Amino acid sequence: MGLSTSHEDYLRAIWKLNEWQDHPVTSGELTRALGLSPSTVSEGVQRLVTMGLVRHAxxxxxxLTEEGRMQALRLVRAHRLIETALVMWLGYSxxxxxxxxxxxxxxxxxTFV
Known part of the structure; x- marks a missing residue:
């Protein structure tokens, strides 16, 4: 599935917001997390619904749908591995x-991940 950077940012933000809470994410929470306008977030969420990655009445x-959750976890894993590699092999703090x-x-x- 060819996701844009924007789609990936939405998925990871939804996953991160839901990581430590037991309830689905609100549009307001997602708007604040992404630093975007409510209308922009609404359009982005609707695109993800159409793609089958998000549920939103x-x-x-x-x-996240199961597929959306898998895509979000792929991103989180890549992010954490990259952070670790930057510290271990490239001398970042x-x-x-x-x-x-x-x-x-x-x-x-x-393959890189």
Missing amino acids: RYGKIS WDEVHEEAEHLEHAVSE
């Missing part, structure tokens, strides 16, 4: 790696 909560991993997670292949 009008004015309701947002949750832990407080420097997050932003670099944010960019690189969208560019690496499954």
Whole structure:
């Protein structure tokens, strides 16, 4: 499935927001997490619904489908592995790696990971 960087950002944000809570994510939470306008988030979520990656009833909560969850976990795994590699092999400190991993997670292949 060819996901854009934007799609991947939405999936990872939904997963991260839901990681430590037992309820689906609200549009407001997602808007704040992504730093986007409510209308932009609404359009993005609707695209993910169409792709079968997200469930969202009008004015309701947002949750990942099984496929959406798998894609989000793929991104989180890549992000964490990249952070670890930057520290272990390239001499970055832990407080420097997050932003670099944010960019690189969208560019690496499954083979690289």
